[in-house]
């Protein structure tokens with residue numbers, strides 16, 4: 001387990017460019033399996049989860065060519081279906097959440113697929129019903145083998161159907177879209193997730209010859225086609241990384257410019273941080289955050305205490321609530337952070353409390369943060385990163401704190417943030433990686 005040793009209390013300054021989006025990359029990489037032709041992907045982030053998925057594609061027989069630091073070419077011509085079920089496949093596929101999206105494309109192209117229970121953050125129950133009910137509606141047979149923890153799906157042919165998803169699951173929607181692209185006839189997906197990740201996936205699939213309309217909404221129509229061809233696709237900047245950098249700048253009083261953010265795809269994210277009192281300027285496609293001694297949380301119009309809650313897109317993404325929470329610890333004012341989707345994602349607040357933050361964990365989903373308004377600095381401690389976003393929140397807290405902190409298990413952070421220590425050190429942070 002690697003650790004970060006962080007010396008806090010330094011203001012950062014300079015420019016930082018976000019990586020390509022992690023959660024988009026996981027969908028897009030799975031989609032290369034839909035065609036035997038060449039697919040070129042740009043702005044691929046160099047992060048653990050993405051690298052693991054690329055390795056898994058290679059093991060499955062995809063020809064992987066690295067064209068440059070951020071570009072790859074994939075050719076999924078001869079797929080080794082006998083790799084399924086091997087010890088190596090089980091180990092690798094079970095280690096990340098994104099592997100679940102191998103199912104849709106494999107089912108579409110080869111009529112069968114299997115996957116062990118996928119990994120990802122331990123942030124509460126993460127059910128997969130939406131995926132399998134969707135596949136079943138398209139005509140697939142589903143089996144969960146309890147002994148081996150394996151999901152199997154099988155279909156001699158997929159037929160278009162009307163599918164009302166029981167929840168707007170992000171990976172579930174991506175999986176059903178990919179399975180439906182080459183199904184016979186028309187598929188309607190209602191209550192579809194519509195995150196920019198999904199919009200980007202649809203854009204890519206349409207450029208491969210798929211016929212998907214309604215993109216950006218929760219009602220998608222897919223006209224099945226015989227086959228899909230190659231394409232070139234460029235990933236959007238990672239909106240979660242951008243939100244993390246906004247929070248980092250405010251918390252550490254830093255003057256930072258976040259370059260090429262893809263502003264039109266950030267939805268409600270900038271406004272949510274503004275409600276915490278964080279000032280920012282949009283300069284073309286960059287976000288400039290000035291150094292701020294203090295920031296004050298707004299109240300609701302009727303004067304009541306602000307609540308920041310997650311919601312499915314175009315609401316506020318749950319992946320940024322941990323960042324909001326940590327930033328609020330040094331704001332002036334009070335905010336209720338309500339994590340509606342995941343039931344174990346707020347438990348990391350005990351570490352912030354140990355650092356001196358004033359937080360009441362009301363229940364597993366809600367925490368009230370009483371901002372310290374910089375009257376008292378957080379103090380460095382030793383802690384372990386429980387999940388990817390809590391990990392970065394703790395890193396932000398440590399960078400703002402007095403003294404030295406140690407964060408263990410930073411592999412969690414490396415899952416989704418590209419060379420974060422090096423990139424932040426280039427802005428003046430003091431982060432040492434200890435292997």
Ligand SMILES: CC(=O)N[C@H]1[C@@H](OP(=O)(O)OP(=O)(O)OC[C@H]2O[C@@H](n3ccc(=O)[nH]c3=O)[C@H](O)[C@@H]2O)O[C@H](CO)[C@@H](O)[C@@H]1O
Nearest residue numbers: 023097098125126127167168169170171172312318319341
């Ligand atoms: C690899 C990847 O892309 N991971 C993201 C994806 O995970 P993932 O696709 O696994 O998450 P889902 O969208 O399926 O759902 C997340 C959780 O929210 C609950 N839920 C979902 C929809 C809904 O309408 N109501 C509801 O309560 C689900 O039961 C589940 O517990 O989306 C999550 C929700 O944005 C993000 O946190 C993850 O970073």
Ligand SMILES: C=C(OP(=O)(O)O)C(=O)O
Nearest residue numbers: 097098120121319388389
């Ligand atoms: C929860 C997340 O990731 P995953 O779904 O890969 O666990 C996340 O990116 O915040």
